Amino acid sequence: MKILFLGGNEFSLESLKALFEAGHEIVGVVCQEDKPNLRGNKIEICPVKAFAQKEGIRVFQFKKIKDGGAEVLKELKPELLVVVSYGQILPQEIINLAPLGIINVHASLLPKYRGCSPIISAILNGEKKTGVTIMRIVKEVDAGDMLLQSEVEILDSDNAKTLGEKLSKVGAELLVKAAWQIESGTTVETPQDPKLATFTKMIRKEDGLLDFSKSAFEVNNKIRAFNPNPGAFVLRDGEKIKIHQAKVVCANEEIAAGEIVLCSPKSGLVIKCGKDAIEILKLQAPGGKVLDAKSFLNGRKF
Numbered sequence: 001m002k003i004l005f006l007g008g009n010e011f012s013l014e015s016l017k018a019l020f021e022a023g024h025e026i027v028g029v030v031c032q033e034d035k036p037n038l039r040g041n042k043i044e045i046c047p048v049k050a051f052a053q054k055e056g057i058r059v060f061q062f063k064k065i066k067d068g069g070a071e072v073l074k075e076l077k078p079e080l081l082v083v084v085s086y087g088q089i090l091p092q093e094i095i096n097l098a099p100l101g102i103i104n105v106h107a108s109l110l111p112k113y114r115g116c117s118p119i120i121s122a123i124l125n126g127e128k129k130t131g132v133t134i135m136r137i138v139k140e141v142d143a144g145d146m147l148l149q150s151e152v153e154i155l156d157s158d159n160a161k162t163l164g165e166k167l168s169k170v171g172a173e174l175l176v177k178a179a180w181q182i183e184s185g186t187t188v189e190t191p192q193d194p195k196l197a198t199f200t201k202m203i204r205k206e207d208g209l210l211d212f213s214k215s216a217f218e219v220n221n222k223i224r225a226f227n228p229n230p231g232a233f234v235l236r237d238g239e240k241i242k243i244h245q246a247k248v249v250c251a252n253e254e255i256a257a258g259e260i261v262l263c264s265p266k267s268g269l270v271i272k273c274g275k276d277a278i279e280i281l282k283l284q285a286p287g288g289k290v291l292d293a294k295s296f297l298n299g300r301k302f
Helices: 010-021 047-054 069-076 118-124 160-184 216-225 293-299
Strands: 002-006 025-031 059-061 080-083 102-106 129-136 146-153 232-236 239-249 260-264 268-272 277-284
Touching: 002 010, 002 069, 010 025, 010 047, 010 160, 025 047, 025 069, 047 059, 059 069, 080 160, 102 160, 118 129, 118 160, 118 216, 129 160, 146 160, 216 232, 216 239, 216 277, 268 293, 277 293
Parallel strands: 002 025, 002 080, 025 059, 080 102
Antiparallel strands: 102 129, 129 146, 232 239, 239 277, 260 268, 268 277
């Protein structure tokens, strides 16, 4: 089957690889424009583009796909469009481009957690399970009919990176199955119940600031959800200290939230929360390496 693939990041790479290895003809890959790295001294290409170039697949990059993208892409004559973490709103001309339609790999059990941050939101809210949904794309965000769905357990040790890796593999497997069903005309498509829909928001860097008036459970969920990006952090003496890993511990409830309970190279770093406390396991000073708390405290006070 001739497939046009729209994606970009590591999560979408698994799906592209799976379709390619399943023998589908990838007539083109669409991704965002190349961007400079954080230091601004090197142009970075996304994982999907790198894979496409390696395999000799045509690559298309649009600043805004709505501005003439459909005219360019229709020349490829795709039978099916697949979208995985592409990052732009698609105009109706793109949605209508292929005779077999357009489908998406979404990292939640729809209709729960529609929107752009389903993985972060699931961990942030303390969910014990999430999953992947293969759905039709319609004009309304993440509201299309569902083709396939699979649950994934969220472990206490999971952060956004590890959970994303698991979901990307499950999503890739489901996508290959969905593509086969579409090609063979055997799909069973289920409408979503809009009454059960919940929505996620765009995550900003400043959202990572930790609030120790919250319970230790909530604080730890934020640390896990924001790891690796955009990162949870505290502000200390004018510095933005990133917190990469922590765990919930018991503490004297008479101690005020935000107070440092323990702080030394021998005992580590424990901070009181609204309920219980957080033991900081890994953290990072601006421009520094990620260190365990005891090593961090060997070189500086907190």
